Amino acid sequence: DTAVSQTPKYLVTQMGNDKSIKCEQNLGHDTMYWYKQDSKKFLKIMFSYNNKELIINETVPNRFSPKSPDKAHLNLHINSLELGDSAVYFCASRDRGVRSYYTFGSGTRLTVV
Amino acid sequence: QQQVKQSPQSLIVQKGGISIINCAYENTAFDYFPWYQQFPGKGPALLIAIRPDVSEKKEGRFTISFNKSAKQFSLHIMDSQPGDSATYFCAASGVRGGGADGLTFGKGTHLIIQP
Numbered sequence: 244d245t246a247v248s249q250t251p252k253y254l255v256t257q258m259g260n261d262k263s264i265k266c267e268q269n270l271g272h273d274t275m276y277w278y279k280q281d282s283k284k285f286l287k288i289m290f291s292y293n294n295k296e297l298i299i300n301e302t303v304p305n306r307f308s309p310k311s312p313d314k315a316h317l318n319l320h321i322n323s324l325e326l327g328d329s330a331v332y333f334c335a336s337r338d339r340g341v342r343s344y345y346t347f348g349s350g351t352r353l354t355v356v
Numbered sequence: 357q358q359q360v361k362q363s364p365q366s367l368i369v370q371k372g373g374i375s376i377i378n379c380a381y382e383n384t385a386f387d388y389f390p391w392y393q394q395f396p397g398k399g400p401a402l403l404i405a406i407r408p409d410v411s412e413k414k415e416g417r418f419t420i421s422f423n424k425s426a427k428q429f430s431l432h433i434m435d436s437q438p439g440d441s442a443t444y445f446c447a448a449s450g451v452r453g454g455g456a457d458g459l460t461f462g463k464g465t466h467l468i469i470q471p
Contacts, residue, residue, distance in 0.1 A: 247399075276458050278458075278459075283463070284394075284443060284463075284464045284466075285461070285463050285464070286400070286445060286459075286461040286464075287461070288458040288459065288460070291458050299458055333399050333400070335399075344402060345390075345402070345459060346402075347392075347399035347400050347401070348399050349397075349398055349399045350397075350398070350399050
């Protein structure tokens, strides 16, 4: 059983397209996150959702929008993709009552051509 | 402004040796300091974590040393093995914004254990 699953694992798309990455967790956690890992492997938080409420929104372009249909899912929509959006995107989750043990998905490698 | 500084960027250690990775933080609101291990094509996986009320935590071959006054913490891998070759990230988190918080990562250390 995969605790945090992301789809797709790889995504290649052209500049200007709109794409989505899906994330699901079966851990019963109530907080989910999106992180971006750039080509130098630097991991930076993008968004956090807690009980369908956006908690953290770092300096991310508004072309990126998280959508959470329920507590177990946090999808990432990206509009008008740019070359600089190429990166690995990780979904993660955590139990708000336990400020530890973030669990990460295996990542989605997005390549914009 | 980088809130968690990690060094070295890369590290080569002989099998059986001790690998040491250091991190320093700036935000005194941080109160949880995990280390993550990442293999190519995989997500970061929690290795070991510490809270600032203790100065050291050991789990098997992995030890975190924590110096609250200096705002520094380090990871020691004893008897390093080729299977430990991976990228290691230190991180920190603290309460901000509604009680939820995310991890602030260091830039990572690429560790190679030579057989």
